[in-house]
Amino acid sequence: MRLHVADHPLVAHKLAVLRDASTPSVTFRLLVDELVTLLAYEATRDVRVDTVEIVTPVATTTGVKLAQPRPLVVPILRAGLGMLDGMTRLLPSAEVGFLGMQRDEETLEAITYANRLPDDLSGRQCFLLDPMLATGGTLVAAIDYLTARGARDVTCVCLIAAPEGLAVVEKAVGERADVSVVVAAVDERLNEKAYIVPGLGDAGDRLYGVV
Numbered sequence: 001m002r003l004h005v006a007d008h009p010l011v012a013h014k015l016a017v018l019r020d021a022s023t024p025s026v027t028f029r030l031l032v033d034e035l036v037t038l039l040a041y042e043a044t045r046d047v048r049v050d051t052v053e054i055v056t057p058v059a060t061t062t063g064v065k066l067a068q069p070r071p072l073v074v075p076i077l078r079a080g081l082g083m084l085d086g087m088t089r090l091l092p093s094a095e096v097g098f099l100g101m102q103r104d105e106e107t108l109e110a111i112t113y114a115n116r117l118p119d120d121l122s123g124r125q126c127f128l129l130d131p132m133l134a135t136g137g138t139l140v141a142a143i144d145y146l147t148a149r150g151a152r153d154v155t156c157v158c159l160i161a162a163p164e165g166l167a168v169v170e171k172a173v174g175e176r177a178d179v180s181v182v183v184a185a186v187d188e189r190l191n192e193k194a195y196i197v198p199g200l201g202d203a204g205d206r207l208y209g210v211v
């Protein structure tokens, strides 16, 4: 597993506002969107491209275009949905799949309640979106879903990760797939309720309210 922590003052600034408990949902959603666009730039550094010939008004030259099959972006519902627009802004031709996952607050295990993914993901570059990499259970379950369908190249885009969750993902994925994690920050630890400290609270609730 490769870890990339986006080290940029704009990322740090936006994250600080997100962390602030007094930031209202409307601002929170806007900032998540902006932050993900910055993370998407890092996350797509190895996106596959093909060389193409182009005719400019002056000469013929070569450029690149995104290779086929198109990348697949998969937000993990519900909180990952808040990251979708920021990601597809940079990858407008990507296909979008969905995974509905929820953690059981007692066992902390991931429960899958919905999935809409292509059956065959061989050769596809996949981008999983989940704002909080806490215990790692949800992300490992999501990576399992994708690799069971043949994906071997998975980039996870998260806002904040806990060291405990990163260790779980690292141990679980092993050599099975080429997995990268791109985050805005790695925080201190998890608390007894498996929330990231200092974190930003419940990302889904802060995006969409307590429903």
Ligand code: URA
Residues within 6 Å of the ligand: 079, 132, 134, 194, 195, 196, 197, 199, 200, 201, 202, 203, 204
């Ligand atoms: N999920 C969240 O939304 N926040 C955390 O801190 C941990 C998991």
